[in-house]
Amino acid sequence: MAKIKGLKCRECKKEYPAEPLHVCEFCFGPLEVNYNYNEIREALSRDTITQGPKSLWRYAALLPVEGPPTVGLHGGLTPMVKADRLARALGLDALYLKNDTVNHPTLSFKDRVVAVALTRAKELGFDTVACASTGNLANSVSAHAAQAGLNCYVFIPSDLEAAKILGNLIYKPRVVAVEGNYDDVNRLCSEIASEYSWAFVNINIRPYYAEGSKTLAYETAEQLGWRSPDHVVVPIASGSLLTKIWKGLKEFEQLELIPHVKTRVSGAQAEGCSPVAEAFKVKRDFIKPVKPKTIAKSLAIGNPADGYYALKTVKETGGSIETADDPEIVDGITLLAETEGIFAETAGGVTVAVLKKLVQQGKIRKGDVTVAYITGHGLKTQEAVMQAVGEPVRIQPSLTSFEQTVKNLKRRND
Amino acid sequence: MSVKVRIPTPLRSLTAGQSVVEINGKDIGEVIDLLDKQYPGIKTRICDEENQIRRFVNIYVNEEDIRFKQGQATALKEGDEVSIIPAIAGGAGEEVGRWPA
Numbered sequence: 014m015a016k017i018k019g020l021k022c023r024e025c026k027k028e029y030p031a032e033p034l035h036v037c038e039f040c041f042g043p044l045e046v047n048y049n050y051n052e053i054r055e056a057l058s059r060d061t062i063t064q065g066p067k068s069l070w071r072y073a074a075l076l077p078v079e080g081p082p083t084v085g086l087h088g089g090l091t092p093m094v095k096a097d098r099l100a101r102a103l104g105l106d107a108l109y110l111k112n113d114t115v116n117h118p119t120l121s122f123k124d125r126v127v128a129v130a131l132t133r134a135k136e137l138g139f140d141t142v143a144c145a146s147t148g149n150l151a152n153s154v155s156a157h158a159a160q161a162g163l164n165c166y167v168f169i170p171s172d173l174e175a176a177k178i179l180g181n182l183i184y185k186p187r188v189v190a191v192e193g194n195y196d197d198v199n200r201l202c203s204e205i206a207s208e209y210s211w212a213f214v215n216i217n218i219r220p221y222y223a224e225g226s227k228t229l230a231y232e233t234a235e236q237l238g239w240r241s242p243d244h245v246v247v248p249i250a251s252g253s254l255l256t257k258i259w260k261g262l263k264e265f266e267q268l269e270l271i272p273h274v275k276t277r278v279s280g281a282q283a284e285g286c287s288p289v290a291e292a293f294k295v296k297r298d299f300i301k302p303v304k305p306k307t308i309a310k311s312l313a314i315g316n317p318a319d320g321y322y323a324l325k326t327v328k329e330t331g332g333s334i335e336t337a338d339d340p341e342i343v344d345g346i347t348l349l350a351e352t353e354g355i356f357a358e359t360a361g362g363v364t365v366a367v368l369k370k371l372v373q374q375g376k377i378r379k380g381d382v383t384v385a386y387i388t389g390h391g392l393k394t395q396e397a398v399m400q401a402v403g404e405p406v407r408i409q410p411s412l413t414s415f416e417q418t419v420k421n422l423k424r425r426n427d
Numbered sequence: 428m429s430v431k432v433r434i435p436t437p438l439r440s441l442t443a444g445q446s447v448v449e450i451n452g453k454d455i456g457e458v459i460d461l462l463d464k465q466y467p468g469i470k471t472r473i474c475d476e477e478n479q480i481r482r483f484v485n486i487y488v489n490e491e492d493i494r495f496k497q498g499q500a501t502a503l504k505e506g507d508e509v510s511i512i513p514a515i516a517g518g519a520g521e522e523v524g525r526w527p528a
Contacts, residue, residue: 024483036513038437039472041483043515193490200487203512207436207446216515299482302494316492318515321482 017077020220021047031077033137033217043318044220046077054268059239062231062270069125069228075264076228077221078132084161085128087117089228093236093384098352099365103372107382109242110349111233114357114390119156119180121149121311121358121389122229122254127157127214129225134212140164141211145202147195147250147311148177149358149389154214155184166211168198173310176393194305196316215251223253223319230261233384234271241266241274243381246368248360248388249280249289249334250312252323258386259326279332279376280323281367283307283342283359289320293327293334300324308339308397309359311389333376337366343401345369346391356391364388428453428503432462433510438473441466450509455486456499458509473511483514 020029024042035044057074065071069089070082092112100108113122127150134142141164144154151167158165165186169178170193181188191198206213214222234241241262247255259278266274282290285307288300300320305313317323327334337345345365350356357365368385371377391398408414429451434442442448450465452458463470475481486493487510493501503509 035515036435036437036483038440041437041472041481041513043483196492197490199515200485200490200510200512203435203515204433204510219515302492304495316485316514 015079016049016052016074017079018047018049020044033134033139033212035217035219046220046224048075048077050267057268057270059235059270062235069128069225069232072228072231075231075261076129077224078129079136082128082132083135084131084157085124088124088128089116090232091116093233094353094355096353096385099349102348102352103369104379105372105377105383106380108368109237109382109384110353110355111229111384111386112355113229113386113388114355114361118160119149119152120393121153122226122386123149123153123389124157125228126150126222126225127153130154130212130214130218130222131157131161131163133221134163134214134218135161137212137218139210139212141166141209142214143167143202143206143209143211144214145195145199145216147313148173148180148393149311150215151186151188152177152180152393155181155186155188158186159184168202168205170195170198170310174394174396176395177310180393195314196302196305199314199316199318223257226254226257227261227264229254229386230258231265233258234262234265237382237384239271240382241271241276242384243275244277244279244332244371244377244383246279246281246364246371246377246383246385248312248364248386249282249320249323250314250317250360252280252289252317252319252321254386254388255280255323256319256326259330276330277332278326278330279367279371280327280334281364282334282336283309283312283363284336284338285309286313286315287336288315289317289324290334290336292320292324298324307342307359308394309342309363310394311358311360312363333371333374335367335370335374337363337370341366343398346398347401349387350391355387357387358389358391358394359397360389361387361391362397428505428507430458430503430505430507430509432458433508433512435511435513437513438469438511441469441472452503454497454499454503455488455493455501455509458503459499485512485514486510487512 022037171190286305302316342362345362
């Protein structure tokens with residue numbers, strides 16, 4: 014029997030074949046991959062994982078592809094950094110950073126989901142891939158499509174950071190800048206996806222694509238020595254990453270690869286786009302969409318598709334959701350850089366700022382083994398920190414000039 | 428008011444394959460009721476038992492989410508375009524807790 018039984022509606026449980034479908038045609042609920050876990054259990058052990066490839070594909074048994082991986086062979090298995098200096102600054106004993114700023118090839122966690130999505134898209138026979146993106150996803154789809162020789166269309170909001178636009182164009186996809194915010198892009202792409210037979214990775218391929226995020230959880234457990242952390246802090250955009258990290262930890266528990274999971278899952282949103290945090294705060298069980306206004310453009314989804322499930326996960330695990338405003342985001346980025354030498358994009362600033370708040374509020378306790386997910390590289394969002402980092406000291410090419418300047422600097426520091 | 432309603436793929440089996448239909452209705456609620464008259468069964472797909480629009484269905488009037496307007500009471504004028512679009516959630520882990528024996 015195959016590892017993938019098919020797709021199944023998350024809400025009404027109606028079953029579908031493992032095709033490019035994403036919505037239950039009856040209740041509009043999301044479709045999920047339905048695995049044959051008994052078969053997976055027999056094939057998978059800590060040994061088979063550690064002997065596997067040094068990439069996210071070491072967990073292929075738990076990913077929704079039928080054959081061997083064909084796209085994105087080097088993604089994942091990013092460093093788990095023990096962040097002692099940041100931990101001290103925040104008042105924690107055991108803080109780890111899952112550093113996806115160095116994911117291959119486009120420096121964000123999206124390289125995980127895209128590796129899975131495009132491998133699956135090829136299995137399903139597509140020759141054209143596409144996505145709606147706040148930037149990182151488009152970068153990753155563009156790069157992977159180039160390497161796989163697939164036609165590629167990426168749809169982005171027209172006000173994206175320069176580096177994220179360039180980071181698409183360089184791979185020669187068709188880049189479509191839509192005059193509107195991400196929610197406009199997403200709505201438009203839903204309509205386009207129903208008219209064209211393309212593999213829209215986060216629309217009709219979404220049930221497969223989203224599963225790639227589970228590898229962050231698998232790596233977390235493996236890199237911590239086959240255990241689950243006490244607390245995780247995850248940025249929320251669509252909400253999919255947070256729910257899939259939880260799913261990944263629970264799968265490892267059920268497959269007896271790690272002991273009982275007691276992890277509390279907390280979410281981080283930007284103040285200027287916090288529909289999930291707002292629902293959490295006022296104890297509402299549905300999400301009211303908002304119009305985003307934040308420098309954290311990669312998290313600027315005002316109508317988060319998985320917001321409902323993210324909220325549910327946070328509540329069920331005893332986690333919390335907090336927000337960070339623009340200055341706090343910048344402070345988060347610089348604090349992370351100055352203490353750990355990691356340059357994160359704005360989403361990372363949100364995560365660090367929220368981590369700090371949760372510690373201050375006592376939601377994360379000093380002794381908790383805590384993992385924060387740093388999901389994208391700071392060179393992609395330079396605009397956000399340009400005013401906060403100062404300028405180089407200019408000198409003449411002479412020792413005198415250097416010494417005078419150093420003296421000046423010293424005097425200024427005194 | 429004659430408005431254009433864009434029908435998402437999963438509902439086209441009810442509209443004889445049509446992706447756009449014309450409906451006369453003064454607001455979204457009435458459009459849904461009239462749609463159901465013309466294409467019986469479509470309302471239960473869009474709305475739940477309490478007559479609320481289902482959690483995973485988004486409705487837009489001229490590209491604006493009706494949740495930013497007056498929901499089902501959002502008034503329509505001649506020539507407006509109404510889009511019914513499924514949300515694109517990925518789902519998560521409730522099933523994980525319950526495993527086959």
